[in-house]
Structure formats: structure tokens, C-alpha cells
Amino acid sequence: MTPDAALLSFCSSVGVDDELKTGSADSSPGVGVELFGEYHFLHQGIRWQGNLLQMMKSHEGELEREISKLQVMVLELRSGFSRALLELNQIQLGDTELQNQLEETRHGCNKRTLHLETLVLTLKEELEEIRCQIHQLCDEQVKSEQTNSHTGAQSASAPGCSGVKDISSSTNGMKNVNEVMVAPPLCTVGGALLLHCYLQGLWAGHNSGEVSSQVSLRSEGVSSCMQAGRRHRVSISLLKSEWDYFTKLNLLQEKYRTPSSSHTETQ
Numbered sequence: 445m446t447p448d449a450a451l452l453s454f455c456s457s458v459g460v461d462d463e464l465k466t467g468s469a470d471s472s473p474g475v476g477v478e479l480f481g482e483y484h485f486l487h488q489g490i491r492w493q494g495n496l497l498q499m500m501k502s503h504e505g506e507l508e509r510e511i512s513k514l515q516v517m518v519l520e521l522r523s524g525f526s527r528a529l530l531e532l533n534q535i536q537l538g539d540t541e542l543q544n545q546l547e548e549t550r551h552g553c554n555k556r557t558l559h560l561e562t563l564v565l566t567l568k569e570e571l572e573e574i575r576c577q578i579h580q581l582c583d584e585q586v587k588s589e590q591t592n593s594h595t596g597a598q599s600a601s602a603p604g605c606s607g608v609k610d611i612s613s614s615t616n617g618m619k620n621v622n623e624v625m626v627a628p629p630l631c632t633v634g635g636a637l638l639l640h641c642y643l644q645g646l647w648a649g650h651n652s653g654e655v656s657s658q659v660s661l662r663s664e665g666v667s668s669c670m671q672a673g674r675r676h677r678v679s680i681s682l683l684k685s686e687w688d689y690f691t692k693l694n695l696l697q698e699k700y701r702t703p704s705s706s707h708t709e710t711q
Contacts, residue, residue, distance in 0.1 A: 553700060560697045567693060571686055578679050585675065 557697065557700045560693065560700060564690075564693050564697055567690055571690060574686065575683070578683070582676075582679065
């Protein structure tokens with residue numbers, strides 16, 4: 445219904461239209477002007493109300509569109525929040541896995557360091573035993589060389605027949621010395637093999653020196669000095685190699701020990 449139609453229906457309901465048409469004698473000109481003014485005022489009010497309703501309808505459509513946009517934004521926020529929660533759960537799971545792996549690696553490093561410490565301790569013990577055995581061997585070798593040189597000098601100063609007897613007695617004495625120079629029992633395994641081979645080589649070299657002493661007593665002194673120098677150099681090189689091996693093991697031990705200690709300090 446338009447504003448004009450609404451105004452006409454209102455006037456007909458009130459009876460203003462009939463009064464304007466009949467123009468009864470009772471009505472005066474002032475009453476007609478007043479009724480016309482009221483009619484005009486009502487007409488303007490109804491028109492303004494219609495315009496207001498149209499504006500409200502247009503604003504209502506805009507509000508509905510804004511509400512739909514807000515609903516879409518709320519749905520997007522919900523989906524983004526759910527994705528963020530899933531990513532947070534995945535990050536927490538990865539963190540727990542990393543912590544477990546870190547604990548496992550730390551335990552493995554601790555086990556390796558303990559194993560290396562035991563190896564280093566056993567190596568120290570083996571080196572001490574080898575050093576003592578080498579010192580004993582060198583002392584016995586010096587004593588045997590002194591006895592050999594003493595017997596060689598006696599045989600050179602004696603006559604021919606007695607010299608043969610002295611040579612046989614000196615060879616018997618050298619055999620007894622060789623029997624004394626048998627390697628002592630070895631308790632360890634790591635450096636025992638090297639020491640055993642070294643002692644066997646010394647024994648073989650001493651036997652060859654014994655044969656050469658029977659051929660020439662003078663060359664025996666020179667060869668014994670050369671053999672003593674060679675044996676001394678071999679023993680020094682053996683000690684040097686063992687010491688290098690020991691220092692490398694110490695470096696490895698320090699290398700495996702430092703990550704675990706720094707990790708414990710950070711914790």
C-alpha cells in the first residue's frame with residue numbers, strides 16, 4: 445500500500461472526506477483549513493515512514509550480507525585454529541621423539557666412554573708390564589754380553605787345546621744364559637703378542653751370535669755391540685709406537701667424553 449492510499453483510507457475511516465464533500469452548514473472555513481493541514485501533515489508523515497521502511501529494507505539487505513561475510517570469516521578462523529592445533533600436536537610428538545633419541549644417544553655415548561676408559565686402563569697395565577719386561581730383558585742381555593766378552597777374552601789368552609775347551613765351556617755357558625733368557629709368562633693379550641715376537645727374535649739373534657762366536661771370537665764382540673744397538677733401537681721404537689697408540693686412545697676418550705659432559709652441564 446502506497447502512502448497516498450494509506451492516507452485516503454485513514455481519512456475515510458475518520459470521516460474527513462465526507463465532510464469535505466458534503467460541505468455541511470455546520471462546518472466553517474477555519475475547520476476546513478485545519479482539516480487540510482492535518483491531512484497534509486499525515487500525508488507527509490506516511491510518506492516519510494514509507495521512505496524509512498525502504499531505507500531499513502536496503503540496510504537490512506546490507507546487514508544480511510555483512511552477517512554472511514562474518515559467518516564465512518568465523519568458519520575460516522575455526523578451520524585455521526583446528527589446523528594450528530594439529531600442527532601443535534605434531535610438533536609436540538616430534539619433540540618427544542627428539543628427546544627420546546637424545547636420551548638414547550647420551551646413553552650410547554656414556555657406554556662408549558666407559559668402554560674406552562676400560563680399554564685405556566688395560567692398555568696402561570699392558571704398557572707397564574711390557575716396560576718392566578723390556579727392562580728385565582735389557583738387563584739380562586747386558587749381563588749375558590758381559591759374560592760372553594769375559595769368556596771370549598779368557599779363551600783368546602789361553603793355549604790352543606785349552607782354548608777349544610774354553611770355547612765349548614763358553615758355548616755351554618751361552619746356552620745356559622739362553623735358557624735363562626726365556627720369556628717370562630705373559631698375562632695380557634694386547635701387547636703380549638708383540639713382546640713374544642720380539643723375544644723370539646732376540647733369542648734367534650742370540651743363537652746366530654753364538655754360532656758366529658765359534659767361528660771368530662773377535663768378530664763376536666763387534667756383532668754383539670751391533671746387535672745390542674739394534675735391539676736397543678727396536679725396543680725404543682716399540683715403546684714409541686705403544687706410546688703413540690696410548691696418546692691416540694686418550695684423545696679418543698677425551699673426544700667422546702666432552703659431548704656428554706657439555707650436554708649434562710646444559711641440562
